[in-house]
Amino acid sequence: xxxxxxxxxxxxxxxxxxxxxxxxxxxxxxxxxxxxxxxxxxxxxxxxxxxxxxxxxxxxxxxxxxxxxxxxxxxxxxxxxxxxxxxxxxxxxxxxxxxxxxxxxxxxxxxxxxxxxxxxxxxxxxxxxxxxxxxxxxxxxxxxxxxxxxxxxxxxxxxxxxxxxxxxxxxxxxxxxxxxxxxxxxxxxxxxxxxxxxxxxxxxxxxxxxxxxxxxxxxxxxxxx
Numbered sequence: 001x002x003x004x005x006x007x008x009x010x011x012x013x014x015x016x017x018x019x020x021x022x023x024x025x026x027x028x029x030x031x032x033x034x035x036x037x038x039x040x041x042x043x044x045x046x047x048x049x050x051x052x053x054x055x056x057x058x059x060x061x062x063x064x065x066x067x068x069x070x071x072x073x074x075x076x077x078x079x080x081x082x083x084x085x086x087x088x089x090x091x092x093x094x095x096x097x098x099x100x101x102x103x104x105x106x107x108x109x110x111x112x113x114x115x116x117x118x119x120x121x122x123x124x125x126x127x128x129x130x131x132x133x134x135x136x137x138x139x140x141x142x143x144x145x146x147x148x149x150x151x152x153x154x155x156x157x158x159x160x161x162x163x164x165x166x167x168x169x170x171x172x173x174x175x176x177x178x179x180x181x182x183x184x185x186x187x188x189x190x191x192x193x194x195x196x197x198x199x200x201x202x203x204x205x206x207x208x209x210x211x212x213x214x215x216x217x218x219x220x221x222x223x224x225x
Contacts, residue, residue: 002065005054006072009046013076016042025075032109033075043076047083062088063099070103078107082115089123094131097124101147108146110181117153125154132166140173145181148174152185160196167193168204175211186212187219194223 013036022037029035038046051058058065062084069081081103085092092100100120104113125132139151151170155162171186194201202224209217 002061002068012046013038034073035075038076047080059088078112085120092120094124094128104146104150105144113146117150118156122154122157136170145179149181149185152189156192162193183213183215186216190220191222198224
């Protein structure tokens with residue numbers, strides 16, 4: 001079924017493609033990936049149609065389907081994989097974290113990593129709080145920038161349920177990094193948490209400003225008065 005589904009999906013994407021869009025989409029992603037040239041609204045419409053026709057099959061074979069789509073050349077197919085993960089997030093379980101980590105370190109760029117961090121990984125770790133500290137430590141010690149970024153972003157949607165101690169610990173373990181994507185994520189995570197606990201974020205930035213990158217401070221302070 002997976003083969004038939006992907007064949008149908010590719011056909012739909014090719015039919016919806018605007019070849020004149022592909023070069024600009026590829027340029028925006030630093031020419032790291034190849035695109036059909038399908039806009040996000042058109043892709044989401046295709047996914048909705050696919051869901052109506054193959055919902056049960058998708059849910060039954062989700063992880064295998066996502067892994068298969070991740071191996072495909074065209075970037076839109078990774079976006080479809082994320083669309084399906086989003087639709088099926090409630091069924092994602094602890095054992096699927098291995099697959100999420102594989103996706104994070106494969107064909108890595110912010111467009112996939114940020115979704116994976118804040119959605120399926122965030123979901124798994126929220127459902128299994130005992131794993132939060134273990135995985136944060138593993139991600140940071142991995143030396144992989146995208147896993148490290150994940151340790152900063154997986155709580156983005158936790159709102160006022162953020163584990164503040166863990167957030168600040170992960171940030172401090174990554175201060176001194178010269179990586180733009182790490183320092184940007186530090187700022188993003190602080191900015192997001194400042195919506196719910198601005199006094200804490202202000203205090204953290206003030207106490208650690210010398211250690212934090214200017215980018216992190218600037219981004220993290222955007223919502224603070």
